[in-house]
Amino acid sequence: RTPLHVMARFHGYSEKALRALAWQRRDSVTDRTRDGWLPLHYVARYHGGCTGSLSFLLSMAPGTHSAVTGAGWAAAHHMCRYGTTPEALATILTPQAAMQPTPSGYLPLHLVCRYRGGDVALLTRTLEANPMAAGEGTQEGALPLHLLCKQFPASSAGIRALLSLHPSGAVALDKLGLIPLQHVGVGQMEWGTKVLLEGVWHGRLDMRCIVHNTQHTTQNAQYTTHNV
Numbered sequence: 390r391t392p393l394h395v396m397a398r399f400h401g402y403s404e405k406a407l408r409a410l411a412w413q414r415r416d417s418v419t420d421r422t423r424d425g426w427l428p429l430h431y432v433a434r435y436h437g438g439c440t441g442s443l444s445f446l447l448s449m450a451p452g453t454h455s456a457v458t459g460a461g462w463a464a465a466h467h468m469c470r471y472g473t474t475p476e477a478l479a480t481i482l483t484p485q486a487a488m489q490p491t492p493s494g495y496l497p498l499h500l501v502c503r504y505r506g507g508d509v510a511l512l513t514r515t516l517e518a519n520p521m522a523a524g525e526g527t528q529e530g531a532l533p534l535h536l537l538c539k540q541f542p543a544s545s546a547g548i549r550a551l552l553s554l555h556p557s558g559a560v561a562l563d564k565l566g567l568i569p570l571q572h573v574g575v576g577q578m579e580w581g582t583k584v585l586l587e588g589v590w591h592g593r594l595d596m597r598c599i600v601h602n603t604q605h606t607t608q609n610a611q612y613t614t615h616n617v
Contacts, residue, residue: 390422391417391428393418393428394428394431396410397431397436398435401431401432401435401436401439403442404442404445411428411445411446418446418449418450419450426459427458428446429443429446429453429454429456430462430467433464433473434467434468437472437473437474437477438472438474438477439477440474440477443481447480455486461491463489465478465487466489468497469501469504469515470500470504471504472505473511474511475510478497478511478514479514482497482514485519488525490525493528494528494529495527496522498512498515498525499522499533499536502533502536502537502547503540506540506547507542507547509547512544513550516554523554524557524558529563529565530564533551534548534552534555534558534561534569537551538569538570538573539573
């Protein structure tokens with residue numbers, strides 16, 4: 390690690406400190422650690438909401454927004470996994486970066502839905518960067534909608550936003566053979582049904598989702614009865 394890496398890791402929230410150190414040797418912003426981390430990755434991972442620091446590092450090395458660590462994660466992946474703000478994410482999430490997968494096939498939107506699904510503003514900003522991401526699956530075949538439905542509680546506003554862009558996702562199967570609704574906790578089943586029904590009423594969803602939901606609800610009821 391260079392001094393700039395250390396500064397970015399522990400004091401990346403201070404744009405002033407980063408500027409002072411980076412200007413001593415401009416090439417330091419593109420130096421990598423043995424694990425392939427740039428100073429930008431450290432700020433994204435540990436200070437993901439610091440718009441000023443992110444903007445400064447990107448201004449010094451514009452192409453690094455898509456650079457990945459040795460583990461295959463770009464700055465946007467770290468921010469969407471560990472926390473950021475819509476404003477900070479906007480500095481780094483280009484349409485191309487929004488479609489950049491991790492080795493497991495996770496786009497930034499997948500990470501937001503899995504770990505930050507309750508932050509509707511962040512989810513919306515990620516969708517705006519590239520709406521096509523709503524229809525992309527991970528290596529496990531999970532759409533963003535599958536991952537969001539696992540949240541407790543899942544965000545009804547987020548689910549509606551995803552359905553408005555990719556309505557067929559309501560009946561998409563992951564590699565476990567499950568539609569998104571089947572990932573909603575049993576205690577949330579009535580709520581999940583309501584959200585998907587609203588989509589049907591507005592003509593956005595295929596009626597097959599109701600068949601899937603009815604079958605799953607019946608299976609849950611049988612399981613509960615047998616295990617009381």
